[in-house]
Each structure stands twice: as structure tokens, then as C-alpha cells.
Amino acid sequence: MNTLHLHTPRGGHVAARVFEPPAGTPTTLQAVIGAAMGVPQRYYADFAAWLATQGVRVLTFDYRGHADSLALLQHRRVRHVDATLHDWRADYEAATQYLHALAPELPLRLIGHSLGAQLPGLFERTDHIDGLLAVAAGSGYWRQNAPQLRRRVLFMWHGLVPVLTPLFGYFPGKRIGAVGDLPAGVIRQWRRWCLHPDYSGSEGPAARQRYAAVCFPILALSISDDEMMTLPGTQSLLALYANAPHAIERVTPQDHALARIGHLGWFHRRHQADLWPHTLQALRALPQRVAQAPA
Numbered sequence: 001m002n003t004l005h006l007h008t009p010r011g012g013h014v015a016a017r018v019f020e021p022p023a024g025t026p027t028t029l030q031a032v033i034g035a036a037m038g039v040p041q042r043y044y045a046d047f048a049a050w051l052a053t054q055g056v057r058v059l060t061f062d063y064r065g066h067a068d069s070l071a072l073l074q075h076r077r078v079r080h081v082d083a084t085l086h087d088w089r090a091d092y093e094a095a096t097q098y099l100h101a102l103a104p105e106l107p108l109r110l111i112g113h114s115l116g117a118q119l120p121g122l123f124e125r126t127d128h129i130d131g132l133l134a135v136a137a138g139s140g141y142w143r144q145n146a147p148q149l150r151r152r153v154l155f156m157w158h159g160l161v162p163v164l165t166p167l168f169g170y171f172p173g174k175r176i177g178a179v180g181d182l183p184a185g186v187i188r189q190w191r192r193w194c195l196h197p198d199y200s201g202s203e204g205p206a207a208r209q210r211y212a213a214v215c216f217p218i219l220a221l222s223i224s225d226d227e228m229m230t231l232p233g234t235q236s237l238l239a240l241y242a243n244a245p246h247a248i249e250r251v252t253p254q255d256h257a258l259a260r261i262g263h264l265g266w267f268h269r270r271h272q273a274d275l276w277p278h279t280l281q282a283l284r285a286l287p288q289r290v291a292q293a294p295a
Contacts, residue, residue: 001049005072008064008094010087015068016061016095017041018102019052028055030108031283032096034116035060036136037190038173038180039264040067044113046269047276054280057106059099063088065183079169084185085193085200089119100128109283112137113267114229117220118200121211121240131286133279134220136263138233139199140190146227157191201240211240217287218246221266221279225253228263245287251278 006014021027033044041060048058062069065081100108107130110120117137142153165171171187173179196202218241222234238246253261256274266275
């Protein structure tokens with residue numbers, strides 16, 4: 001594993017890791033893992049290392065102002081981080097460009113976990129990307145959240161975020177056990193998305209045009225016991241990718257003789273023998289991308 005410090009647009013500092021296949025194992029594919037909201041790249045390290053043993057060069061990263069990327073900053077205080085979800089999109093896109101440049105001849109695919117499957121639709125360029133495997137991903141619009149979550153998120157969006165963010169200068173999620181510590185610009189923009197039926201499409205015509213310009217294939221793994229994302233939410237997200245060939249595979253814990261998967265379980269090391277091989281198969285099986293859609 002190699003650690004990197006990527007310099008991204010608008011002064012971003014991004015900590016990243018590259019997991020290389022072991023000596024003697026041919027590299028046949030490259031993949032960038034886009035993390036879920038508030039989830040550090042270290043959570044995906046075991047999965048990324050396992051993928052590397054299967055011949056996949058993998059890059060993980062932390063969005064600016066979060067986890068290892070926060071440690072790159074001199075002040076190391078989330079309240080001082082000037083970042084929005086547009087900046088996180090730029091960090092993600094820069095990570096894909098870095099990995100593509102290492103071996104332009106190899107297919108480059110994204111493994112997007114939740115937020116990591118939402119942001120690629122806002123990339124400025126996607127011609128270097130060959131596909132997206134979306135895991136536990138969907139629209140974050142509150143009415144499409146899982147039923148047990150809806151009442152709690154309304155309290156978060158109308159109570160906790162408006163009160164705590166200006167008080168602390170960031171969203172102190174660690175203190176209250178919700179999502180994690182997030183820069184003020186990120187949580188405020190995410191709040192706007194989650195309260196709007198169009199979610200990230202609510203950014204306006206330019207955002208919708210970027211989603212519509214995506215032509216890489218997408219396979220969404222929708223998990224039946226996901227406590228956050230619902231099947232209608234996944235369908236809404238894929239509807240934003242209007243010109244991308246896409247499909248949804250519904251996965252239940254029973255399919256793999258498991259008691260539970262949930263929103264965060266897919267990448268846990270306990271699933272190396274069941275869910276991880278399923279992921280690799282799905283990643284390799286993504287179809288060829290089609291011609292670039294008109295902007």
C-alpha cells in the first residue's frame with residue numbers, strides 16, 4: 001500500500017492510498033472507492049487490499065477536511081475547513097484522474113458507496129471512467145429514506161443541523177453519534193439536497209446536464225435491509241443518470257445466508273467470503289461504456 005497526498009482544485013488536500021496487486025499478479029483493472037458520507041477510507045482498507053490480491057489496483061481517499069485529509073492541514077480543525085459537496089466532487093474526480101494516469105490502457109471503474117455513487121454524476125469529465133458499481137446508494141431525499149429513519153432525519157435537518165452548525169462552526173456528528181464531523185459547507189448543502197425531491201439534481205440545470213452527460217454503465221446493488229436507502233431512492237438516483245445504461249440488483253441477506261447486511265455492512269471484513277467475491281464479479285461484469293452522451 002502506498003500513501004499519497006493529492007492536491008485538488010480550490011486548494012484541496014486529499015489523503016489517498018493505492019493498493020497494488022502483489023508481485024506476480026497481473027493488474028487487469030483499476031478501481032476508485034468513493035466513500036459514503038462520514039465514512040473514512042480506512043474502513044475500506046481490508047476490502048481494497050483483498051481486491052488487490054485479485055488483480056485490481058485500488059485507490060481509496062478521504063474527502064478534504066475529513067479523516068486523514070484533515071490531518072494534512074496545519075490547523076486540523078473541521079471548523080476551519082472551507083468545503084462544500086462541490087469540492088468533495090472535485091476531490092473524487094481528481095482521485096480518478098490520478099489513477100487513470102497510472103495506466104490509461106486499463107479499465108477504470110468506480111465503487112461508489114452511498115454518497116460515492118451520487119457525486120460522479122457531477123463530475124466535469126467522465127470519459128476516463130468505464131463504469132460505476134453503486135453499493136447501498138440512492139437519493140437522500142428524506143421522504144425516500146427507510147421508514148424507521150424518516151422521523152429522525154427531520155429532527156436532524158430542522159433541529160440539530162441549524163442549531164449545532166453555527167454554534168460549533170461545523171456539524172459535530174461524533175458528539176451525537178450521527179454521520180460524523182462534517183464541514184459547515186458540506187452539511188448545509190447536504191441538508192438542502194435531502195429536503196428536496198430532486199436531491200442533488202436540485203443544484204439546477206447545470207447539475208442535471210452533468211448527470212445526463214454520463215454514459216458509463218451503472219449497476220446498483222440495492223440491499224433489502226438497508227436502514228437508510230430504499231429501492232425507490234435507488235431508482236430516483238439512477239433516474240438522474242438519464243443517459244447511462246443502468247440496472248438494479250436487489251440483494252437480501254438471505255441470498256448469502258447472512259442475518260444482516262445493512263447500509264454499512266457490505267465492506268466489513270467479515271464478508272470477505274460472501275459479499276466481496278460477489279462485488280468483484282459484478283465489477284468485472286459491467287458492460288462496455290457507450291458513446292459520450294450530448295451535454
